[in-house]
Amino acid sequence: MRRLSTAIATAACAALLLTACGDAATETPDQAAATQNGTAASSAPEATPSPTEPPELIGGGTELFPDRRFVALYGHPGTPGLGALGEQGPEESAQRAIELAKQYQPHSEEKVIPAFEIIVTAASSEPGADGNYSNEVPVEHFIPYIEAAEKNGVYVVLDLQPGHTDFLTQAKMYEELLKRPNVGLALDPEWRLAPGQVHMQQIGSVSAEEINETTEWLAKLTAENNLPQKVVILHQFSMSMIQDRENIKTDHPELELVLHADGHGTPEMKKETWGVLQQGLPEGIHMAWKNFYDEDTPTFTPEQTYNLEPKPWFVSYQ
Numbered sequence: 001m002r003r004l005s006t007a008i009a010t011a012a013c014a015a016l017l018l019t020a021c022g023d024a025a026t027e028t029p030d031q032a033a034a035t036q037n038g039t040a041a042s043s044a045p046e047a048t049p050s051p052t053e054p055p056e057l058i059g060g061g062t063e064l065f066p067d068r069r070f071v072a073l074y075g076h077p078g079t080p081g082l083g084a085l086g087e088q089g090p091e092e093s094a095q096r097a098i099e100l101a102k103q104y105q106p107h108s109e110e111k112v113i114p115a116f117e118i119i120v121t122a123a124s125s126e127p128g129a130d131g132n133y134s135n136e137v138p139v140e141h142f143i144p145y146i147e148a149a150e151k152n153g154v155y156v157v158l159d160l161q162p163g164h165t166d167f168l169t170q171a172k173m174y175e176e177l178l179k180r181p182n183v184g185l186a187l188d189p190e191w192r193l194a195p196g197q198v199h200m201q202q203i204g205s206v207s208a209e210e211i212n213e214t215t216e217w218l219a220k221l222t223a224e225n226n227l228p229q230k231v232v233i234l235h236q237f238s239m240s241m242i243q244d245r246e247n248i249k250t251d252h253p254e255l256e257l258v259l260h261a262d263g264h265g266t267p268e269m270k271k272e273t274w275g276v277l278q279q280g281l282p283e284g285i286h287m288a289w290k291n292f293y294d295e296d297t298p299t300f301t302p303e304q305t306y307n308l309e310p311k312p313w314f315v316s317y318q
Helices: 004-018 090-107 139-152 167-173 208-224 267-278 302-306
Strands: 068-075 111-123 134-136 155-160 183-187 230-236 255-261 285-291 314-317
Touching: 068 090, 068 155, 090 111, 090 139, 090 302, 111 139, 111 314, 134 167, 139 155, 155 167, 155 230, 167 208, 183 208, 208 230, 208 255, 255 267, 255 314, 267 285
Parallel strands: 068 111, 068 314, 111 155, 155 183, 183 230, 230 255, 255 285, 285 314
Antiparallel strands: 111 134
């Protein structure tokens, strides 16, 4: 579905841009005032501390679905060729995402939340110093966008394109950001290379085992930091991109998994991919849709997008 020429242009853009404990609260127990036989009674037992309430998601609560849907700008800051997110600065991106979400709200009973899907590791046509064909951009580069998102009520998803390394290794590089309550994760197997492969000569792929290792780590991180549920997006436009997909684990209560139909083209082509990707999809994985401003012919309107069956829980714009 996704044309090879577009993949080449995308990776070329990436290469040009990127070559290069909280203190415990002290409980004061109620003291017994009774005195018996002239001897003070022992102190009352300490009250059991109440657990700290987790921070809430944008829109309230700690569970992602079924009370909200998301509409996102996709891309890399400062690089228009990689998606709509890179066409403007942090504050302007937040306002654009908010306006985009507003266009979807009349067609949804659920609250539509604006979002960013930020490419944080970009596939590269060159191996780079570490030889992995992926440019890992420092956390500091994304802080202005994270802060603009938090200020404006915009959810954030960090997108990984790992090349020859693995998704878990790269996810751990962004642990600082993933500890924030409204930051999730996206895995893009198109850019996951097997030994000896390079980008643009084939479509990449990932095993269910590697996905499970990554979600296991993220679920643990979420639980240990008392965070609300996190979204995990799995990009796919060809069945070969996720091996043994039926073995993906969906039983982590800390996470919601979403399969992102990531192809572009005519409405007929996109709908066909949409249907194929749902065949044999493990129970508990929600569906998501991507609209392309330039490559789709034509781009779906918000109403057309939400008329899909099932209605997408996450929509992104590239």
